[in-house]
Amino acid sequence: MVRRTAALMGVILVTSRSFSDGHLDLVQRAAQAGHRILRGPAHHDLEDLRSLLHGADAWIAGTGAVTDAHFAAAPKLKVVARYGVGTESVDLGAARDRGIPVTNTPGANADAVADHAIGLMLAALRFIPDGDRRVRTGDWGVRRGRELGAATVGIVGFGRIGQGVAARLSGFGPRVLAADPFLPDDVVRARGAEPVSLDDLFRTADVVTLHAPGGQQLVDADRLPGMRPGTVLVNTARGDLIDEAAVAQALRDGTLAGYAADTLDGDTAAHHSPLLAPDLADRVIVTPHLGAQTTQAVDNMGALSLADVIAILAGGDPAHPVPVPLAEENR
Incomplete structure (x- = not known):
């Protein structure tokens, strides 16, 4: 059996507070796929995230802003998985220009x-x-x-x-x-x-x-x-x-x-x-943004976002890609 080394493991930055906080152990699921979960702040402040983004291969993002400046700070980033449905906080044009696919979790919550x-x-x-x-x-x-x-x-x-x-x-x-x-x-x-x-x-x-x-x-x-x-x-x-x-x-x-x-x-x-x-x-x-905070929804959002990240890091296609806007020159 070939053992994965730490150098081969993908680093998945997670900035959603409730990721793996339900019944499913998604941290263990990521480890079984050869990846390590790295936690970051939910507010997405760039200065607080900069050092974490620098080594991240994937980002499971909460509701905070995901901007081109965030992408610039993440030279290894291969995917942003929105933990939820809405993607208005993500600069989809910048993701497109940098070749970074974006996914979300439709229907999970x-x-x-x-x-x-x-x-x-x-x-x-x-x-x-x-x-x-x-x-x-x-x-x-x-x-x-x-x-x-x-x-x-x-x-x-x-x-x-x-x-x-x-x-x-x-x-x-x-x-x-x-x-x-x-x-x-x-x-x-x-x-x-x-x-x-x-x-x-x-x-x-x-x-x-x-x-x-x-x-x-x-x-x-x-x-x-x-x-x-x-x-x-x-x-x-x-x-x-x-x-x-x-x-x-x-x-x-x-x-x-x-x-x-x-x-x-x-x-x-x-x-x-x-x-x-x-x-x-x-x-x-x-109420304090608790509409999606049920055990079932947390499990659904976490499992869907992680599955898409694992698929992309393995060279496959995600199940829930977010359509990105066409570049201006191609319209």
Whole structure:
């Protein structure tokens, strides 16, 4: 039997906090394939990562930015595997120019995030966190909520997570609308929703849940006045999908009855967000980016990202490549 030496082992830099934190021992799985896991900070600060990137053959990246400067600091890098679905934090053009394939983990956390979206809807409609806080101060006064089954729910973005939300809503019985420019109407209907335009969805829904990619602003001061008074807005996607100051004002003037989110714009750097103002605490629910944090999702994301890394380091093709933009001169 030929023994692998340390010199032959690939170094896989991992900057996702939860990698191999579920039931699967992915560190051991990497070792069995002849590779070593090297941990790095999730914030992706280049100065903190520079020495780690220099020796990395592969990078399983969290949600932090992956820029051309990161690539320049990693002369041996053969692949970036996004631990999750979204790739807006990765400079795909720079990866293309340097010949570095990018992969992601489509569907790995869809069930977990869909579950969380439903949980946030119920929490906002029934004032669950506020009720818990008040009971702990001795206040047993009742705030009357609304039933999910009596609402019209609008799903913005009808990919795997949006469709998972629709499937779960079927047990509650609301009217379900969906806006997605990339899906034919018959597909939307077959998967449990009425296809509508984005504007019609925002005008009609009592509950709006966002499942669109980041890098765009869908809820702002222009759109909010056209929404139904008392709408509940749920965001388990990206913080930059909303104008936080405009949403805070809409909560104060009654346009929105509640905002429930798993993210803020800037996440942990957003502790000064206008949505965290004390006077909005009874109408705003924010969880710390835990929508995908289930044991099952962590195992799925880790296993898929590691499998693609191992395949590429062995000279094969990944199962989940991310399409990269064409070079400008080839368009």
